[in-house]
Amino acid sequence: MRIGNFRAYLIVAVFSLVYGTLRFSSTLQAAHILDRRSRVDLATLHLQGEFLESNLGAVRAADGSVTIHMIAEKYIFAPACVTLPAAVPIQLRITSADSAHGFKIAGVEVKTLPGSVTEVHLRFPAAGKYEFYCDEFCGPGHHAMMGRIVAVPENEFQAHNSGRGVACGQP
Amino acid sequence: MDSLKPTIGIRGVVLLCIAVVIFSELLGLPILRRAIRPAPPPSNLVATAGAPSLVAWNEATIVLSSTGNPVRGEFISRRCESCHGVEGFSSQASTPNLAGIDAQYLWKELQDFRSAKRRSVIMQQIAGALTSRDAADVAAYFAMLPNAPDAQFNPIFPQTLKDQSAIETAQRLLAVGDPARGIPPCQACHGPLGYVRPAPSLASQNSDYVLRQLNDFTSGARTNDVNLPMRTIAAELLPNERQALAEFYGADLARFPVGYVTQ
Numbered sequence: 480m481r482i483g484n485f486r487a488y489l490i491v492a493v494f495s496l497v498y499g500t501l502r503f504s505s506t507l508q509a510a511h512i513l514d515r516r517s518r519v520d521l522a523t524l525h526l527q528g529e530f531l532e533s534n535l536g537a538v539r540a541a542d543g544s545v546t547i548h549m550i551a552e553k554y555i556f557a558p559a560c561v562t563l564p565a566a567v568p569i570q571l572r573i574t575s576a577d578s579a580h581g582f583k584i585a586g587v588e589v590k591t592l593p594g595s596v597t598e599v600h601l602r603f604p605a606a607g608k609y610e611f612y613c614d615e616f617c618g619p620g621h622h623a624m625m626g627r628i629v630a631v632p633e634n635e636f637q638a639h640n641s642g643r644g645v646a647c648g649q650p
Numbered sequence: 651m652d653s654l655k656p657t658i659g660i661r662g663v664v665l666l667c668i669a670v671v672i673f674s675e676l677l678g679l680p681i682l683r684r685a686i687r688p689a690p691p692p693s694n695l696v697a698t699a700g701a702p703s704l705v706a707w708n709e710a711t712i713v714l715s716s717t718g719n720p721v722r723g724e725f726i727s728r729r730c731e732s733c734h735g736v737e738g739f740s741s742q743a744s745t746p747n748l749a750g751i752d753a754q755y756l757w758k759e760l761q762d763f764r765s766a767k768r769r770s771v772i773m774q775q776i777a778g779a780l781t782s783r784d785a786a787d788v789a790a791y792f793a794m795l796p797n798a799p800d801a802q803f804n805p806i807f808p809q810t811l812k813d814q815s816a817i818e819t820a821q822r823l824l825a826v827g828d829p830a831r832g833i834p835p836c837q838a839c840h841g842p843l844g845y846v847r848p849a850p851s852l853a854s855q856n857s858d859y860v861l862r863q864l865n866d867f868t869s870g871a872r873t874n875d876v877n878l879p880m881r882t883i884a885a886e887l888l889p890n891e892r893q894a895l896a897e898f899y900g901a902d903l904a905r906f907p908v909g910y911v912t913q
Contacts, residue, residue, distance in 0.1 A: 487658040487666075495670035499677075506678035522708040525876045526701050532878065550877050553846045554834035557878040576877050577846070619844045620834030623827040 517596045519574055524550070530574060537561050537569075539636070549573045551580035551591050551613065554620030562629045564636035565606045571599045581615035584628065590615055603630040703874045704765045705758045707847065714782060715757035718790030726788040729776065738795045739804030743858040743900070747807060750797025755848040756789035757782075759874075768874040797854045799902060808902035809857050819891055820898030831886045836895065839879075842905060857900025864892040 482490075524530050529548055536558050537547045545567055550557045552575065563569060573582055575591040582589050584601070591597045603609060612625035658666075705711060730748070734740050738749025748756065762768040763777035764785075780788070799807050811817070822828075827835040839849040852860065866872035867884035875881060884892070898904060 482658065482660060482663065484657055487663050490663050491666040491670070494667050495674075498667075498670060499674045502671075502674040503677060522706040525703065526706055532702055535878075552877050552879065554838060555832065555879050555882050557882065559832055559882045618838060618846075620827065620838030623829040623832060623834040625829065625832045627832075 517598070519594060519596055521576070521594045524574070524576060529572065537563050539564075543567075545569045547571045547573075549582075550576050551582065551624075552576035553578065553618055554613075554624045556582075556611070556613075556624065556626040559626040560629065561626070562631060562636065563603060564633040565603050565630040567602070567633060569601045569603070571601055573597050573599070578617050579615050580617050580624070581613045582611060583614040584609055584611035588614060603628065606630050606632050701767075702876050702878075703758065703762050703767050705761050705876075712754070714786050715754045715789065716786075718753060718757070718783075718786035718788070720787070720791040720794045723787035723789070723791030726780070726784055727791050730788070730792075733772075735804065737800065737803040738792050738797075739799070739807055739854075740856060741804075741806060743806055743809060743856045744862065745856070746859045747797070747804070747854055747856055748792040749795040749854065751792060751850050752845070752848065753786070753789040753793035755850040756792055757785050758848045760785040760789065762874045768872060797851070799854060807854060807856065807900075809897075809900040811897055811901040811903075813894070813897065816894035816897045817903065819894040820903070823887075823891060823895060824898070824904060828886075833883055833886050837904075852899050853905050854902055855899050857896040860899045861892060861896035864896065868892075 519528060519530065525532060530550055534548050535550065537545055539545050545564060547561055547563070547569060549561070549571065551573060571582075573589070573591050574596045575593045577593060579593075580591050582591060582597075582599070587599060587601060589597050589599050607630055609628040609630065610625060611628060613621060617624065733742070733745050734748050735745075738751075739747050759768060760777045760780060761782070763770060763773040764780070766774055777785070823833065824836045827833040827838075835843070836852070837843040839846040840852040842853065845851070863872060863880075864884050864887065867875065867880045868887070870881070873881065887895070
């Protein structure tokens with residue numbers, strides 16, 4: 480069997496485009512999950528490391544950068560309410576304590592998996608309240624899995640601030 | 651003369667495809683190499699407050715806590731009877747009923763009492779005298795008991811409902827929760843719809859005990875819920891909602907939270 484040159488090149492071009500794209504993107508995703516820097520021990524999440532209870536919430540480093548540490552679990556986000564400075568680049572590090580969860584806020588949408596940290600860069604342009612919620616079905620309480628980010632003017636933000644409950648402790 | 655023109659045969663196509671596969675795999679190598687690089691040194695964040703619980707759910711603790719010996723546990727349970735009652739139903743409404751409660755939850759609470767992560771003067775002494783294996787055995791015994799109310803052994807359960815309007819409030823919170831406030835339905839973790847380790851089943855639980863726990867989670871007197879689930883939810887509940895939930899559970903109405911016939 481013989482194939483014309485043009486048809487042969489077409490077959491090879493289509494194959495390489497499809498295969499190359501799939502393979503490259505899946506490698507990227509696998510790299511994120513396999514990356515040791517993004518791996519955490521699920522069993523000792525509350526005993527050591529960056530997801531200790533006292534580290535949850537927003538914290539501002541000495542160089543002025545703000546990092547949020549958050550745990551998604553059935554069926555809440557911990558902490559459910561975070562106070563942040565507005566108009567400042569923010570790094571969110573989120574992990575899951577049990578199953579796959581989502582984190583969706585105003586156009587940004589990421590997934591979290593148990594045992595691995597997902598890192599997102601956010602920026603809240605103006606002061607105000609922003610709601611986020613889980614967009615990956617996780618069980619019978621999924622519909623109520625949400626939280627709130629309260630962006631405040633930069634000068635009102637304290638160094639380490641995370642509220643109790645979804646309303647940041649306010650009635 | 652066409653036959654003299656060089657053409658790629660089917661063999662050529664296959665060979666080129668293989669070349670593409672090899673090229674793509676090589677392209678991914680630098681990414682995967684980054685994945686097996688050693689982890690960076692631990693972050694400089696300092697653990698200021700203690701952990702909520704010292705129990706880590708790894709293979710050893712899961713196996714230990716779920717394979718207790720209930721026969722041996724029954725002997726150990728003799729020292730629980732004076733407060734938690736024969737057959738796991740207490741005679742005081744402020745003491746929890748233990749009949750039919752998940753063994754892993756009971757085991758974790760005993761460990762937390764022992765390490766003073768859950769504060770109780772009496773329970774700290776009693777749990778402190780038990781080894782991990784003892785705790786697993788006694789937890790297996792209580793988990794095995796039927797949690798159906800039996801008038802012979804549980805004179806105070808179910809309790810009478812003080813306020814009929816509590817039913818509607820509690821049914822809504824149990825079955826739907828309040829999504830606008832981030833309150834998931836209670837029954838998604840505490841049953842009967844679903845269970846999440848180590849959330850306890852709340853069917854046949856005393857109302858005074860449920861109310862006190864909800865208030866303690868709100869005030870921060872009880873902090874051994876790992877990753878803050880109950881402290882977050884209880885802080886969102888209004889005082890009358892906590893009261894309604896406690897009465898609903900105490901009246902044994904939680905077995906069928908939706909469509910239960912109210913008398």
